[in-house]
Amino acid sequence: MPRARPPPPPPRRMEAPPLPGFSEEQFRAACRELDQPAPAAGGPWQLLVESMGVRIYRLYDEQSGLYEYKIFGGLADCPPKLCADVYMDLDFRKQWDQYVKELHEKIYDGEKVIYWEVKYPFPLSNRDYVYIRECREMDVDGRKIWVVLAQSVSVPQCPEKPGIVRVKNYKQSLAIESDGKTGSKVYMYYFDNPGGMIPSWLVNWAAKSGVPTFLKDMQKACCNYSKNT
Incomplete structure (x- = not known):
C-alpha cells in the first residue's frame, strides 16, 4: 500500500523585522555640529x-526634489x-504646540513607537508620522x-488612516548644550517628505x-514647564 503523505506543516507566522536603532556615531555626529554653527x-x-x-541652512536632495535643513540658534x-x-514630554507638547492633532507613544513588539498627527491648513490633508x-x-x-534622534519606521500594527497622508521618510536630530550663561545652544537637523x-x-x-516660531514657542x-509638572 502506498504510504500516506504527512500533513503539510502549519504556515509560519510572518514576524515583522526588528525596528532600527541609532548608533553611537549618530549621536556623536550631532554633538560635533555644535562646534561648527x-x-x-x-x-x-x-x-x-x-x-x-x-x-537656517538647506541642502537640495536630488532624489526627492526636497530640501534637508540645518538650524543653529539659541534659547x-x-x-x-x-x-x-x-522636547521629550509628549503630553506637555500637546498643550503648547498648536499643530498637534494627535500624539502618543505605544509599545509594538517591545519597542516604543510614537504616533503623531500634524494639522495642515485647509484644503490640504493632515499628515501623520510613525x-x-x-x-x-x-x-x-x-x-x-x-x-535626541528620531526617524520614521514602518509598523504594520499602525496602518495608514483614510484622509491622512503618512510621512514615510522623516529624520531629525537635535543637540543642546549650555551657552555658558542661563540658556542653551541648539542645533537641529530635519528632513521629511510630506x-x-x-x-x-x-x-x-x-x-x-x-522653525523660528517653533523655537520661540x-x-x-x-x-x-515647572508650573505644569
Whole structure:
C-alpha cells in the first residue's frame, strides 16, 4: 500500500523585522555640529534665512526634489536639560504646540513607537508620522550635551488612516548644550517628505517662519514647564 503523505506543516507566522536603532556615531555626529554653527561657505549647504537669532541652512536632495535643513540658534534662559525634558514630554507638547492633532507613544513588539498627527491648513490633508526616537545625555570632553534622534519606521500594527497622508521618510536630530550663561545652544537637523502636492509657498513658510516660531514657542514652554509638572 502506498504510504500516506504527512500533513503539510502549519504556515509560519510572518514576524515583522526588528525596528532600527541609532548608533553611537549618530549621536556623536550631532554633538560635533555644535562646534561648527555654519556650514562651510561655498559648500552645498545654502543659508536660507536668519531670523530671531536663528540661522537656517538647506541642502537640495536630488532624489526627492526636497530640501534637508540645518538650524543653529539659541534659547535664552532655558537650561539644556530643561529643553530636553520639554522636547521629550509628549503630553506637555500637546498643550503648547498648536499643530498637534494627535500624539502618543505605544509599545509594538517591545519597542516604543510614537504616533503623531500634524494639522495642515485647509484644503490640504493632515499628515501623520510613525517614528522612533532616543534621547541621550552625552559627555564630550567634559561638556554635557543632550542629543535626541528620531526617524520614521514602518509598523504594520499602525496602518495608514483614510484622509491622512503618512510621512514615510522623516529624520531629525537635535543637540543642546549650555551657552555658558542661563540658556542653551541648539542645533537641529530635519528632513521629511510630506507626500502629496504641497505648494511651494507652504514649504518655504515652514522653513523660514515655522522653525523660528517653533523655537520661540518652545522657549515659552520651557518657562511654563515647572508650573505644569
